[in-house]
Amino acid sequence: MSTSGSIDPGAPEVAELATEVEGALLSAENVSKIFGGLVAVNDVTVAIPRKKIVSIIGPNGAGKTTFFNMLTGLYKPSRGKIVLDGADITGHRPDKIMAGGVARTFQNIRLFSTMTAVENVMVGQHARMRAGLIGSILRPPRVGREERGTREKARDMLGFVGLETKTFDELAINLSYGDQRRVEIARALASEPRLLLLDEPTAGMNPQESEVLTTFMKRLRDELDLSILLIEHDMKVVMGVSEHITVLDHGEKIAEGDPATVRANPRVIEAYLGKQG
Amino acid sequence: MSAINSNLESFRNWKHANLAIAVVLIGALAIFPLFKPPLDGFIDDCVLALAYVVMALGLNIVVGFAGLLDLGFVAFYAFGSYAAGWFASDFFSSINGEKGIHIGAGTFASTLPGIHLNFLLVLVAAVIITSIAGMIIGLPTLRLRGDYIAIVTLAFGEIIGRFAVNGQIGGFKYTNGRQAISPVDALDLPLLKEFDSAFSIRGYYWVALTMVAFSLFVNFRLRDSRLGRAWIAIREDEVAAVSMGIPLVKTKLMAYAAGAAFGGLSGAFLGTYFNSVNANQFQFAFSIFILSMVILGGLGSIWGTVLGAITLSFINSYFIPDVFNGIPGSLGLDFDLTQLSFGIFGFLLVMVMILRPEGLLPEKRRRLELKEGIGADEAIVEVRA
Numbered sequence: 311m312s313t314s315g316s317i318d319p320g321a322p323e324v325a326e327l328a329t330e331v332e333g334a335l336l337s338a339e340n341v342s343k344i345f346g347g348l349v350a351v352n353d354v355t356v357a358i359p360r361k362k363i364v365s366i367i368g369p370n371g372a373g374k375t376t377f378f379n380m381l382t383g384l385y386k387p388s389r390g391k392i393v394l395d396g397a398d399i400t401g402h403r404p405d406k407i408m409a410g411g412v413a414r415t416f417q418n419i420r421l422f423s424t425m426t427a428v429e430n431v432m433v434g435q436h437a438r439m440r441a442g443l444i445g446s447i448l449r450p451p452r453v454g455r456e457e458r459g460t461r462e463k464a465r466d467m468l469g470f471v472g473l474e475t476k477t478f479d480e481l482a483i484n485l486s487y488g489d490q491r492r493v494e495i496a497r498a499l500a501s502e503p504r505l506l507l508l509d510e511p512t513a514g515m516n517p518q519e520s521e522v523l524t525t526f527m528k529r530l531r532d533e534l535d536l537s538i539l540l541i542e543h544d545m546k547v548v549m550g551v552s553e554h555i556t557v558l559d560h561g562e563k564i565a566e567g568d569p570a571t572v573r574a575n576p577r578v579i580e581a582y583l584g585k586q587g
Numbered sequence: 588m589s590a591i592n593s594n595l596e597s598f599r600n601w602k603h604a605n606l607a608i609a610v611v612l613i614g615a616l617a618i619f620p621l622f623k624p625p626l627d628g629f630i631d632d633c634v635l636a637l638a639y640v641v642m643a644l645g646l647n648i649v650v651g652f653a654g655l656l657d658l659g660f661v662a663f664y665a666f667g668s669y670a671a672g673w674f675a676s677d678f679f680s681s682i683n684g685e686k687g688i689h690i691g692a693g694t695f696a697s698t699l700p701g702i703h704l705n706f707l708l709v710l711v712a713a714v715i716i717t718s719i720a721g722m723i724i725g726l727p728t729l730r731l732r733g734d735y736i737a738i739v740t741l742a743f744g745e746i747i748g749r750f751a752v753n754g755q756i757g758g759f760k761y762t763n764g765r766q767a768i769s770p771v772d773a774l775d776l777p778l779l780k781e782f783d784s785a786f787s788i789r790g791y792y793w794v795a796l797t798m799v800a801f802s803l804f805v806n807f808r809l810r811d812s813r814l815g816r817a818w819i820a821i822r823e824d825e826v827a828a829v830s831m832g833i834p835l836v837k838t839k840l841m842a843y844a845a846g847a848a849f850g851g852l853s854g855a856f857l858g859t860y861f862n863s864v865n866a867n868q869f870q871f872a873f874s875i876f877i878l879s880m881v882i883l884g885g886l887g888s889i890w891g892t893v894l895g896a897i898t899l900s901f902i903n904s905y906f907i908p909d910v911f912n913g914i915p916g917s918l919g920l921d922f923d924l925t926q927l928s929f930g931i932f933g934f935l936l937v938m939v940m941i942l943r944p945e946g947l948l949p950e951k952r953r954r955l956e957l958k959e960g961i962g963a964d965e966a967i968v969e970v971r972a
Contacts, residue, residue, distance in 0.1 A: 382830055408832035420827035422820050433820045437832030439813045443841050446812035447805050457812070501832055 334393075335360045335537050336381065336412065336505055341390030343376050343561075350376040352561040353390070358505060358537050363527055365540040365548045367572075368558035369581055374541045375417060377558065378509055381539075382414050383407040395504070409437040413503035415494045417510045417541075423483035427473060427493045430482050431464035434500035467496040471526070488519055499530075505537045506530065512544045520544055524551050549573065557581065601951065605807070605890070613800055617793070625787030629905075634788060634860060636900035637795035638853045643880040643896035644802045644889065645849025650878065651887035651950070652815060653842035654822030655728070656737040659744025660877050662724060663717045663847040665751050665869040667854020670713035672768035672864035673761075677701035693775025706774055706794075706859060713855035714848045721847025722840045729836055732825070744874050751866035762866055769863030791860050798856060799893075802849055806889050809845065818842055819887075872929065876903070879932055883939055885946025894948050902935070903928060 334357035343351040351373040358364055366374050379385040381392060383404035392400045394410055402410075413434070421430050439460060441453045449457075468478055471492040477485060482493060491511060498506055508527075512520040524547050530536045542548045548555065548569070555572045557565040559581040565572055572578055620630050642664065649657045672678060675692075680700040682688060689697045691705030704712065724743045728736045751762045762768070779790035809815045817838045820828040829835050858864045876899065884895025912924045939946070 384826065384830065403834070404829045405832045405834045408830060414830055416827065416830075420824050420830075422823040422827065424823060425816070425819060429816060433816050433828070433833070434831050436813060436817055436820075441813045443809075443814060443845065446814045447808045449808060449812075453812075460813075497831065 333360075334358055335395060336539075337393050338377070338381060338387075339391045339393065341377070341380055341387045341392065343373070343380055343385055344388040350561050351380070351558075354556075354558065354561075354563045356556050356563075356566075358539050359554075360504075360537055361531055361535050362553045363531055363538040363540060363551050364554040364556070365542055365552040366556050366558060367542065367545075367548055371560075372558040372581075373561040374558055375509060376561075378414065378507055378539075378541060381407075381507060382412060405437065408501060408503075411502070411504035412507065413498035413501045413505070414507040415491075415498055415509055415511060417513065419487075419490045419494055421482035421490055421494055421497070424481060426479045426481055427468055427485065427489075427496075428461060428464045428478050430493055431467050431496045431500045432460050434467075434497035435460050435463065437501055464496075464500060467500045468493065471496040471499070472522075487514055491515070491523075499534070503536065505539065507539045507541075509541045510543060511540070512542060512547050517546075520547050523547070527551050608890075609800075609803065613796065616796060620789045620792050625789055627788075628909075630788055630792050632901060632905045634791050634795050635904050636897045637792070637799050638857050638860070639877065639880065639900045640799050640893050640896040641795075641802045641849050641853040641856075642877050643884070643892045644799075644806050645846040645853070646877050647846075647881050647887065647889065647892040648806065648809065648818070648849070649842050649846035650881055651892065652810065652822065653818040653839060655725075655839060655842060656733065657740045657843075657846070658737045658871075658874050658878065659724065659740035659742070659747070660846075660850055661744045661869050661871065661873040662747035663721060663850025664854040664857070664873060665747050666717045666720050666847075667713040667851030667856075668858035668864040668868070669751075669762060669768070670716050670851065671709050671771050671855040671858030672763075674702050674704045674712050675706070675709045675772040675859065676703075676768055676770060678763065678768045692772065696772045696775065703772055706772070706776060709855050709859070710852055713851040717847040717851025717854070718844040721843040721845075721850075724847075725840050725843030729839055741871070741874070744871060748866070748869045748871070751869045762864075764866045767863045767865035769865075771858050771862050771864060773862065774859055788860075791856075795856060795860075798852060802852070803889065803893070805845075810889065814838070814841060822887075876932070879936055883936065883947060885949040888946060888948050888950040891946050891948035891950065895946070898947070899932065899935075902931070907931060 337355075337357040339355050340353050341351060341355070342349065342353055354373075354377060356364075356366070356377075366377065368374050376385065380387045383399070383402050383406070386401045390400070391398060394407070394412065397410075399407055399410065422433060425433070439456055441456055445453045465475075465478060469475070473489055473492050473496070477489060482490060485493060495506075495508070495511070512523055515523065527538055527540070528551060531538060540548070540552065552569055555566060555569055556563060557572060557575070557578050559577075564577045564581060565575040567575075620627075620633075623630055642660070645663070646657065646660050649655050649660075675696070677687070677699045679702050680687075682700070682702060685700045687700040687703060689703045690708060692703035696703040724740065728739045731739060752764050754760065754762050754764070760766075774790050774794060776790070776794070779793065817828065817833045820831065820833055821835065821838060825835065877896075880896040880899045881892050882895070883899060884893065885891030907928055908925050915922050915924055
């Protein structure tokens, strides 16, 4: 993993420092997670501004995914506070946080493998639908409309992420790796999030595919007004797309700032490459 | 690729095919008892099979759709049957000054003490009681997964069974244990009056058939709904499901409630049909019997479950006691084949698992998965990711 990738000519303009918690869409304040005796995340503060792309980087085992899992409610923080748009959501259930507008993808693709691409994306809209047990059985016109609308939107969303129409009704498990990534992003987008968390979206992609994804992320920010929080190992992607970067190592925040600042930070280089001499 | 496309094409036609099959089949099934004697043994076997279909369809929601292995389904059979026992018999004979409470009951039942509700009201009561019981039994399993759910539900099945045998409050045996609550009111519905149930079981057959049609309708509607997708999503990947906004507790409890409701529906019907509710009926083996039907037919497959239920039911009540029972004797052996029923079921299940692990009529998803040999790729995806 190299930190000295070629400098992107179109490097993003420096964003205001994201640590300033006021006005952030989502902020984690002094968050820690302790598993037994292991401190996986220690006192980390990160703020995600609106309509910006920010990244968390760090070596393997730095606590990035644990941090993600706290933001999305899969883990309850041992200490600290998570605030979404002014509301404290610390310890809320994942489905509630999702309904509040935070959607995610997973490091290991977690599609519902025996459901079709369209059905997967329809599941993503669960929190935006209303049909209950009785409604599902009796299927009054309202539920029928909702069901059709959901399917329609799922297809639109799959088109938006660039899936070919003929693969819409394939089982997720039959899709190519890149298409599975696309469906996972479509599934997250279908929930109409304000914040999208992407956990190593370019893992297993070739440079061309990563390039396409980078452009796509910018499109999401500009066209859908989304904030994106990215965990990524590919420095070219990170440096090319992020407006703010937070670096974690051994569960602690060791640096943050715009890409240029982070790239030059000696502690970051040390974390990745080891101490010199 | 073309193979996959043709598979997809067949999926689209499936829905219509399902409908056509259902209409023709139910039409033929509806009129056949008229060609049989009114108390025919074969109709009796059919009534049982249909009642078991309803139960198996209920269990299929819990185990097949939502992937929650429930080994205590007998509890809902019990609750349903006791709903019939309590609300359609002279069991509470001292109620209302020994005059009884009657709501829409038949002409004869209206003269008896005790609570006597119309059969349809009994069904409604059974559904309400069992849905609530299903949610209560489901609650402690919510934090558990897989095998642990099975153990907890198994324990609940046993607990309900014990209560059925021994339960009493202040000396009042509210289940009447092994003395049974009997007689339960005979079926008495306006259109079926002419087929007096003492001389004909056709009425029961038609009611059971209607219940199966109703259950199929509900199952198909649920499967192709927001809730059905949520159940399958939970079955596939609980973490992803909850991250996609599916509330686990609520969705699982709905699966338990819906599944239990069918157990109760069928239980209330069987209580009425057997004319008695006896604690001996509610054994662990019954849970396994119903679960075997679902597995034999194909977990998660609605038509598969129907086929599995009919197959096992007929093996149990027709082939073993009536058709093949002479075999041990003709081989010079002296035993009753029905004593081997569970051995035979076990053998059949093992054979199915070896020869056709996806079940007789597998769910379309699983069938495609197995046909295309995709299971093998799954490990690779995991490794690459």
